Amino acid sequence: MYGWIWHRLPFGWPGKLASSVLLIAAAAALLWYVAFPAVDPYLPYNDGQVTNGHSTTNRDDVAPVTPSPPR
Secondary structure (H helix, E strand, C coil): CHHHHHHHCCCHHHHHHHHHHHHHHHHHHHHHHHHHHHHHHHCHHHHCCCCCCCCCCCCCCCCCCCCCCCC
């Protein structure tokens, strides 16, 4: 596929390089501004909650962490 695109681009090697960079930037912009925002509501990473270090679960079964001595 990439070979097909490379052979169809005009203007010799410098023009092909510039066109390739433009095509890559256009694809990245399309993903960044259209595709990713469209699928964002369906992704599970928005379901988390930050709680300032206080847990709502019972933490009595967890041993305290003691620092190890310096080496």
